[in-house]
Amino acid sequence: MMRNLYLNSKAYPKKLKKIPNPPEKLYIDGNIENLDSPCLAVIGSRNCTDYGEKWCKYFVKELVKYGITIVSGMALGIDSIAHRTALKHGGRTIAVLPCGFSNIYPKRNTGLYKNILNNKGTVITEYELDTEAEYNRFLERNRIVSGLSMGVLVVEAAYRSGTSVTARLAITQKRDVFCIPRKFRQSKKCGNK
Structure with missing residues (x-):
């Protein structure tokens, strides 16, 4: 069921x-x-390695066992893996969108959006129904991803990436930041050394 919440609610x-x-x-x-x-x-690379995917799935599975709700941005890669793994193991998940509900981004995650809702999950956005995803909206979305959470688990972040931005936002919001260490000699993902 769709609804609006105001800051003073x-x-x-x-x-x-x-x-x-x-x-x-x-x-x-x-x-x-x-x-x-x-x-x-749980956030990370859109182009994760098998190593990153393996550890993302492991930690999400363990977290949902303890009743932790998984929050992510429904992007490709680690975000989608985190949402799907939470659902697979009977956990709760919250997807935060950089767009309105009529313009799911990325389009190929429309099925994931429906799956989240069909399994007592939550999808939220600060944007009107027909708003399209644009660069600055991804950055604005990131403050909500970290803001809803007690902490942030970073998986394979590139040095200059939305994931690194979210980790910095989490620190300014006084949230804990955890990293799955990159594989030795994996220079592409140097943001979470």
Whole structure:
């Protein structure tokens, strides 16, 4: 069920309310109760290696066993793997979009969007229904991903990437940041050394 939440609403996520520049309005699709559950963001490379995928799946599986809700940005790569793994193991997940609900990005994750909603998950955005994804909206989305979470798990971040931006935002929001160490000699993913 879609609904709107305003910053002054009692139902507005408590952790998100405390970040610098919280969204004035959130559009919610799915289970609103997930927003104030214990959450950990799992983020990383869109072009992850088999190594990164393996460890992402391992940690997400373990986290959901303990009732942790997985938050991510529904991008390709680690984000999608995190959402799918949480659902596969009966866990909760929250996807934060850089666009409106009528313009799911990336388009090929429309099935994932539906799967999240069909499994008591939550999809949120700060953008109107028809808003398209644009560069600055990805960066704005990242503050929500970290803001909803107690901490952030980084998997294979490139030095200059949205993942690295989210990790820095998490630090300014006083969130813990965890990294899955890159494989030795894997220079492409040097952001999480």
